[in-house]
Amino acid sequence: MAQAADAARTVIMTVDDDPGVSRAVARDLRRRYGASYRIVRAESGESALDALRELKLRGDLVAVILADYRMPQMNGIEFLEQALDVYPGARRVLLTAYADTNAAIDAINVVDLDHYLLKPWDPPEEKLYPVLDDLLQAWRSSDYRPVPSTKVVGHRWSARSSDVREFLARNQVPYRWYSSDEPEGRRLLAAAGEDGMRLPVVVTPDGTPLVEPEAVDLAARVGLATTPTADFYDLVVIGGGPAGLGAAVYGASEGLRTVLVERSATGGQAGQSSRIENYLGFPDGVSGAQLTDRARRQAAKFGAEILTAREVTALEVNGAARIVRFSDGSAVAAHSVILATGVSYRQLSAPGCEDLTGCGVFYGSALTEAPSCQGQDVYIVGGANSAGQAAMYLSRGAKSVTLLVRGPSLSASMSHYLIQQIEESPNIRVRARTVVEEAHGDGHLERLTLREVDTGETEEVDAQWVFVFIGAAPLTDWLDGTVLRDERGFILAGPDLTADGRPPEGWELDRPPYHLETNVPGVFVAGDARSESAKRVASAVGEGAMAVMLVHRYLEQS
Known part of the structure; x- marks a missing residue:
């Protein structure tokens, strides 16, 4: 006091x-x-x-x-x-x-x-x-002085600036944004010895300038943990989405020495959701960021370590140990591993989209860009819940929001409550059987060419903002040769490995794999990365908890 x-x-x-x-x-x-x-x-x-x-x-x-x-x-x-x-x-x-x-x-x-x-x-x-x-x-x-904050100097249409802002926001790191075109932004650039040709420039609370920083360097300088405190754990959780956070909470709370490793920011795709309304216990809805923050603090409360901006590149088996290798060559070992790597949004293959990514074309909700969409015409590509939640959120300030859906309607992939909300929103329009044919712009998105799937007719529209939610690709290529996956890259586990009644090739134990166990004993999968998973937040959290129960069973019998 x-x-x-x-x-x-x-x-x-x-x-x-x-x-x-x-x-x-x-x-x-x-x-x-x-x-x-x-x-x-x-x-x-x-x-x-x-x-x-x-x-x-x-x-x-x-x-x-x-x-x-x-x-x-x-x-x-x-x-x-x-x-x-x-x-x-x-x-x-x-x-x-x-x-x-x-x-x-x-x-x-x-x-x-x-x-x-x-x-x-x-x-x-x-x-x-x-x-x-x-x-x-x-x-x-602080002797009653304001706490110094992280400062980001960038440009509105700089893809890397957008990435840094999203990284800081999703990791709950407070920062102040300065445009390189504004006087204060130019003053900060001059103090850092930069002319604005290389953006963004991040000034840390201690006054250190970071020019175009990589995520791992930025994380370390703004106080996020990036290095494990031990060499060996009971449990390594790979991925910080709902399944990974659920596993970390239950693992640490039940006495397992637990470390969670996340490549970008905890929360996964759910963490980018502006509002989740069908998650148990939140009748008024909860944002993905708020749900993620609570789960992260809960995991830390029980003693789980959370490492950010660490990319896992390999999983190896060395006797009873499971070795997790990072992109910098370092490694950490554990008795057991839970793969909760989640999925990423597939990229638009239309010409021009790749060059304009981060400069008007965004994957996921990119909530840091939402204030700039005020009074603008916004396009959203996709017809599942993530697209619907983004449409509702952006419609609060945008002039109009247009949902581009390849299928004939939203009913095949979107929850009924979201469809009702969209139908009742006067500034949201749904264009079924429509895809992006091409993106145009010099330095930033300026126009889209849209194509009607059935007729082949095209139309060019003015557009500065498009947010893409077109299906999910699992982040599992690094498991090639170690963990069995289906033809789409999703991880096989439990009954899917023993459909013919026989254990998977190379399985040496006298029991079949547990329900969420992969073909590698002691390595489990939870959430969206699992083959035939439900792709819902609640089911991912449940699988994370169930995987920990199976980890205990595995450790007791090892």
Whole structure:
């Protein structure tokens, strides 16, 4: 807690226009911090600013400000921006009714947001107090100065700039974005000794400039773990999507020394979803980023290590050990391995798409690009749930959203609830039996040529934004020669290996493979990478948990 001399003059402020919510926040804050801090609450941005100015005149300190995002007249971001001028050292927290990634990114860029919390925050012992404890500790240790943030200087149509922003956002690393065309961006480039020809330039919190950084270097410099702390584990989980995170949570919570290895960012395709509405226990929906963040913190709570930006290139068997090799030549060993590598979106083969990837053509939702789509005509290629969720999210600000679907309708691949929402959205249009024939643009996407599948007729449309969700390709080529896969590359396991009643070739145990076990004993598969899997978040999480149960069975009999 704060020093005794500061106790009477240090404030935690909460701002919410809903009186009931405002009182509830203040009540929970007083219960934990009332003995050491003054809790000040306000029910509008204007009254809160008046209170801050009065506190400033009296010489009081403000440690943390919690502001609701959806307030009338002055929303939370606008209020925090003005509060920054009065108390630049106060830690800033945005309260949101939903996991609003767009609002959070805006707040990070505008007001150096330190954290955002979902309402309701019950129980506060798990969802509110740990966050506030960390922010108060940071406030005290920084002598009341703002925490330095990561800065990214890039160009709107730079593919690598887009990749870096997406990497930081998906890994929950706060950053500020500066265009290389703007004065502050040019100032940062000059300070880094760069002329803007090589972008992006990332300036780390300690002031170190990184020019066109690779993911592993960037991860290490912004505080993400990239190196295992041990050489041998009970369990290595490869892939940080729902299946991998589920396996890490259950493995670590049940006492297994567990390390999860992720090549990019935890969450997988689900982590890029703007809103998942059919996941058990979230009747109002949850964003993929919020679900991922909770799962990641849960795994870490139980002691699982999570390594980011580490690409696995080989799996080897050495007696009872399973060796996982990384792209840099290093390796880690374990008694068992769970393959939860997930899938990636297939690439559009139409001419021009490859050259414009990251410059108007994006694979997945690329939520960091959503603010730039305001008032624009947006095209989405695909007809499954991921495409539908992206359409609903982007339709909030886009002028129009057009879904391009190869099939005759959405009903074959999209959940009924999403189809209903799309039908009720006035600015979403579905064009069935239509594909992208070609993408055009000089440096960035400017036009698309669309083709009607049945008639062959083509049409050219103006377009600056297209998001692609066209099926899934498993990330399993590196397993060639070790783990059996089907003709599409998905991993075979359990009954699929013994369809003819005989164990797979080379199987030396006197039992058949367990349900999720591959042809390599002690190596299991979970989630979308498994042949004939359900391709749903809930089933992936369930398979991750089931795989851990089978790991225990394997270890007991080894």
